[in-house]
Amino acid sequence: MQPVILLESVSKTYHSGEVDVHAVRQVSFTVQPGEFIAIMGASGSGKSTMMNMLGCLDRPTSGRYLLDGVDVSGLGRDELADIRNQKIGFVFQGFNLLSRTTALENVELPMMYGKRRNSAKDLRERAMRSLELVGLAKRFDHKPNQLSGGQQQRVAIARALVNDPALLLADEPTGNLDSRTSIEIMDAFQALNEKGITIAMVTHEPDIARYTKRNVVMRDGVIVSDIQVQDRSNAKEEMRRLDEEHQAAKLVK
Amino acid sequence: MLGIIIGVGAVIAMVGVGNGARAQVEAQVATLGENMILIFAGSMNNSGVRAGTGNAGTLKIEDALAIMREIPGVEAVSPETRSGVQVMVSNQNWYTTLLGESPEYFDMREWPFISGAPFSEQDVRSAAKIAVLGQTVATQLFGDDDPVGHIIRVKHVPFLVVGLLKPKGLTLGGSDQDDVVVVPYTTAMKRLTGATILRSINVQAESPDKMALAQQQLSELLRQRHRILGTRDDDFMVRNQQDIAEMATAQSKTMFYLLVAIAVVSLCVGGIGIMNIMLVSVTERTREIGIRIAIGAHGRDILLQFLIEAVTLSSIGGIIGIAIGFGTAETISHIAQWPTTIPLIYVALAFLSSAAVGIVSGFYPAYKAAALDPIDALRYE
Numbered sequence: 053m054q055p056v057i058l059l060e061s062v063s064k065t066y067h068s069g070e071v072d073v074h075a076v077r078q079v080s081f082t083v084q085p086g087e088f089i090a091i092m093g094a095s096g097s098g099k100s101t102m103m104n105m106l107g108c109l110d111r112p113t114s115g116r117y118l119l120d121g122v123d124v125s126g127l128g129r130d131e132l133a134d135i136r137n138q139k140i141g142f143v144f145q146g147f148n149l150l151s152r153t154t155a156l157e158n159v160e161l162p163m164m165y166g167k168r169r170n171s172a173k174d175l176r177e178r179a180m181r182s183l184e185l186v187g188l189a190k191r192f193d194h195k196p197n198q199l200s201g202g203q204q205q206r207v208a209i210a211r212a213l214v215n216d217p218a219l220l221l222a223d224e225p226t227g228n229l230d231s232r233t234s235i236e237i238m239d240a241f242q243a244l245n246e247k248g249i250t251i252a253m254v255t256h257e258p259d260i261a262r263y264t265k266r267n268v269v270m271r272d273g274v275i276v277s278d279i280q281v282q283d284r285s286n287a288k289e290e291m292r293r294l295d296e297e298h299q300a301a302k303l304v305k
Numbered sequence: 306m307l308g309i310i311i312g313v314g315a316v317i318a319m320v321g322v323g324n325g326a327r328a329q330v331e332a333q334v335a336t337l338g339e340n341m342i343l344i345f346a347g348s349m350n351n352s353g354v355r356a357g358t359g360n361a362g363t364l365k366i367e368d369a370l371a372i373m374r375e376i377p378g379v380e381a382v383s384p385e386t387r388s389g390v391q392v393m394v395s396n397q398n399w400y401t402t403l404l405g406e407s408p409e410y411f412d413m414r415e416w417p418f419i420s421g422a423p424f425s426e427q428d429v430r431s432a433a434k435i436a437v438l439g440q441t442v443a444t445q446l447f448g449d450d451d452p453v454g455h456i457i458r459v460k461h462v463p464f465l466v467v468g469l470l471k472p473k474g475l476t477l478g479g480s481d482q483d484d485v486v487v488v489p490y491t492t493a494m495k496r497l498t499g500a501t502i503l504r505s506i507n508v509q510a511e512s513p514d515k516m517a518l519a520q521q522q523l524s525e526l527l528r529q530r531h532r533i534l535g536t537r538d539d540d541f542m543v544r545n546q547q548d549i550a551e552m553a554t555a556q557s558k559t560m561f562y563l564l565v566a567i568a569v570v571s572l573c574v575g576g577i578g579i580m581n582i583m584l585v586s587v588t589e590r591t592r593e594i595g596i597r598i599a600i601g602a603h604g605r606d607i608l609l610q611f612l613i614e615a616v617t618l619s620s621i622g623g624i625i626g627i628a629i630g631f632g633t634a635e636t637i638s639h640i641a642q643w644p645t646t647i648p649l650i651y652v653a654l655a656f657l658s659s660a661a662v663g664i665v666s667g668f669y670p671a672y673k674a675a676a677l678d679p680i681d682a683l684r685y686e
Contacts, residue, residue: 137601165601
């Protein structure tokens with residue numbers, strides 16, 4: 053089984069004026085299929101830069117990055133776009149849905165840019181299946197302003213999955229959500245991971261990181277810790293507990 | 306987009322009006338008669354068709370006769386005098402134009418008679434007091450009655466009416482060709498005006514291909530007869546129908562160029578407007594563009610997307626402009642009483658140029674959009 057992510061001594065340096073910023077320094081790092089990792093670190097730790105490189109939005113200054121066996125470190129702009137389209141699914145902190153289009157059309161968007169052009173019917177079916185995966189098939193014709201934050205994020209997840217990517221990349225996916233909705237999203241991720249989808253998530257919240265299986269901590273451009281999570285949180289249980297507390301609180305009043 | 310609407314509308318309206326004007330000119334030039342060369346007494350002045358310093362200069366009857374005699378390729382010659390006179394019959398009077406002509410005049414000008422007949426060579430020789438009326442004069446003096454056989458007084462001199470001319474309409478300069486009384490030129494000169502020189506000589510060439518040579522030859526002849534040597538200016542003007550038509554269309558040509566300039570400027574303004582709208586649109590949608598690129602859009606996909614939006618915008622403007630242009634042309638056609646035709650090719654051209662403006666002015670914003678860095682774009686607030 054080849055790793056989904058294989059970083060070999062990858063560095064990223066920004067040249068801004070006279071000072072060179074070494075955002076990422078010679079990081080080597082592997083992610084196998086089916087893993088669920090959280091990348092953590094303070095501001096300036098290099099985690100965002102790392103995320104951009106993993107997502108093929110940025111190219112390393114040196115080193116090699118093999119994504120699903122393909123060396124992407126030397127590819128051109130258009131080739132990287134195709135890689136992103138086929139092999140990576142993005143989930144952003146701000147959801148980043150197109151506001152004037154329905155949930156279904158949002159999920160269809162990655163298929164508009166793919167190389168294979170299937171019939172409109174095909175596209176619709178695949179998009180609907182993706183929405184079913186996140187439990188939003190019934191709201192396919194809603195626009196983002198008709199959906200709650202949690203629902204919008206789940207549409208974003210459906211969009212990320214529609215082209216069967218090798219890797220799901222989430223950048224602070226719960227950053228704009230309240231605690232209950234955050235757990236709902238983590239529940240969605242856990243369910244997807246159970247099905248075998250590889251997920252890499254950037255977060256700065258340790259509580260959220262506990263829902264994943266492996267935590268990687270970065271500081272000053274290098275990985276300072278890489279451990280399997282002990283005592284992993286289970287989203288469904290956490291939600292149940294929250295609901296019970298909520299009920300209890302109501303009774304007390 | 307307003308600029309595009311105006312530019313396209315102006316082009317269409319102008320084309321229609323211009324075509325109509327040209328057709329009008331051609332129709333009116335045709336009423337002058339076939340293969341006509343007109344010689345005017347006096348030298349150059351600036352006004353167009355109604356050029357006529359009139360009675361300055363030295364055109365004589367003998368010149369006309371010489372031309373008839375000596376220039377091959379000349380079919381007929383009619384010496385002409387012109388003045389304004391009062392004509393009266395019993396209690397009606399009317400101020401009109403008096404033309405002194407030869408009998409050939411009516412054939413040369415292809416001017417048929419409704420009733421009666423033209424005067425004859427004999428009448429010219431004897432300076433007879435007979436007249437042919439144009440429709441306007443006849444109507445003014447006699448209403449619906451046939452004037453032939455009646456007596457009218459021209460400058461208090463009694464004349465017998467021998468003919469009534471078919472109506473011909475307006476000249477290019479706008480004057481009424483039917484507001485005339487035609488008498489033998491000898492009569493006009495001897496009995497009415499006392500003039501000894503002609504205002505103009507109408508010359509008819511035998512055929513269109515003989516015109517150029519005849520014109521050249523009669524110019525030389527006149528210069529000889531008037532003893533004009535070397536490079537001194539002629540004391541006469543020679544014009545043919547072509548020249549007259551061209552002078553009339555020269556004006557509409559100027560209008561044409563003016564409207565083209567307006568159209569071009571408006572299209573440029575419209576183009577700049579579109580570019581502005583698109584630039585704002587790109588900025589507003591920076592995040593959206595970032596998402597599309599992150600999800601897998603190539604630069605070319607983004608470029609095409611925004612280019613299509615720009616072209617759509619400008620094409621809609623073009624269509625509205627074409628509609629307005631048609632409307633304007635119709636209105637002008639109504640007011641000016643002349644037909645406007647707008648050939649389909651101009652409509653196609655107008656539409657294509659509005660689309661082209663969209664492509665050109667939309668290109669820079671679309672290029673900017675396609676060149677966005679997705680990381681920065683996604684961070685954009």
